[in-house]
Amino acid sequence: MKVDLFYLTPNPYGGWVTYTSHLMDALEAVGVEASLFKVRPKSEKKTRDYGYGKRYRNISMEEALSRNNPRLILAGAKQFKEETKILYDAGASIVVHDPTELKNLPELDYKRCVVIRKIGARSLPGATFIRHPYSPFPMKDIDYAAKQGAVSTSRIDFDKHTDILLDANRLLKDPINIRGFENRLYTRFKIVPNYPEWEQSKAHYPREENFAFNLMKEYLFSVDMTQIVGDGGGTQYTTLEAWNAGCIPIIHEEWILDKPDDMKPGQNCFVVNGPEDLVDVLEEAYDIQKLDSMRITGQNALKKHSPKVIGQQYKEFLTSCT
Numbered sequence: 001m002k003v004d005l006f007y008l009t010p011n012p013y014g015g016w017v018t019y020t021s022h023l024m025d026a027l028e029a030v031g032v033e034a035s036l037f038k039v040r041p042k043s044e045k046k047t048r049d050y051g052y053g054k055r056y057r058n059i060s061m062e063e064a065l066s067r068n069n070p071r072l073i074l075a076g077a078k079q080f081k082e083e084t085k086i087l088y089d090a091g092a093s094i095v096v097h098d099p100t101e102l103k104n105l106p107e108l109d110y111k112r113c114v115v116i117r118k119i120g121a122r123s124l125p126g127a128t129f130i131r132h133p134y135s136p137f138p139m140k141d142i143d144y145a146a147k148q149g150a151v152s153t154s155r156i157d158f159d160k161h162t163d164i165l166l167d168a169n170r171l172l173k174d175p176i177n178i179r180g181f182e183n184r185l186y187t188r189f190k191i192v193p194n195y196p197e198w199e200q201s202k203a204h205y206p207r208e209e210n211f212a213f214n215l216m217k218e219y220l221f222s223v224d225m226t227q228i229v230g231d232g233g234g235t236q237y238t239t240l241e242a243w244n245a246g247c248i249p250i251i252h253e254e255w256i257l258d259k260p261d262d263m264k265p266g267q268n269c270f271v272v273n274g275p276e277d278l279v280d281v282l283e284e285a286y287d288i289q290k291l292d293s294m295r296i297t298g299q300n301a302l303k304k305h306s307p308k309v310i311g312q313q314y315k316e317f318l319t320s321c322t
Helices: 015-029 061-066 078-089 099-104 162-169 184-191 211-216 237-245 275-283 288-305 307-320
Strands: 002-008 033-039 048-051 054-059 071-076 093-096 113-115 150-152 221-224 248-252 270-272
Touching: 002 015, 002 078, 015 033, 015 048, 015 054, 015 071, 015 237, 015 307, 033 061, 033 078, 061 078, 071 078, 071 099, 078 099, 093 099, 162 184, 162 275, 211 237, 221 237, 221 275, 237 248, 237 288, 248 275, 248 288, 270 275, 288 307
Parallel strands: 002 033, 002 071, 033 054, 071 093, 093 113, 150 221, 221 248, 248 270
Antiparallel strands: 048 054
16 A cells, blocks of 8 residues: 655644654554655655655645545645645545644545544544554663653643743752753743743754654653643653653643543653642652553553554555545
8 A cells, every 4th residue: 555645834843743754654564655745836856854764755736636645644734724725625634633733724524534632533523533653762771770850852832831841940959951842932932031041942952763762761750741722631752752761751730631541640640730840740759669660551551552553543544535
């Protein structure tokens, strides 16, 4: 089976990019030949570096529509609203990562939609729920006894509420290591005026498939304060990378919704409600057996996201849409 994947967003970092890389691995694991494209005014013959060891090719809309393979739109940003509609109306399926994207998307036939968390079915009833694909990295060289402190590898942005981490850092003896792609609009207007200690453009890291994982291997906790209206409950890539690296995720309590999903407080993550609560969790003296149990629970949860499991689910979904 062959499939054409379309990345219709200018975003070079974040969950959409990571998702695309892992999805290509998952499709390959089940024998699906996936080609990654970005739609541009003119087609190019050469491929370009996508990051994370993947390649893509720029193609025109005319070429995109002339191809006979099943089409899957991986993300549709507002800058590509027209292109998303054209491809979707021509029969492409689409992945909706969170409900905030719906304002940029055409009217959807939910049978041709994938959601990546269970809560997505509330906004798109009848959509197919498929968890994040994730290709785990080897865990044999992780020194659990040497782990200490906390790191954050999520985007530095409005919905990530990085200000909570910066407030906590003013109280912590061992500050959280804040890394990730920076939305400079957010830091310019929300962070720099209130946190003069913040240095812009110092926190990003390369688009290498194992960079965040290798960074997390050194830390005891991974902190992600994401809050998205109408979303939550399930995993993000910071969660999956943390479980893989033997980190304990710390997430905001607003992420835990009334609909049960993969995130289980006290079992595979800790939840907090603000900077003071975050400080308390980070400075708590934990029983080693408790942390080991949480690591095992998290690492077992990764099996539901394995390439062959997720790849097969996408293969069946794409087959049903053709």
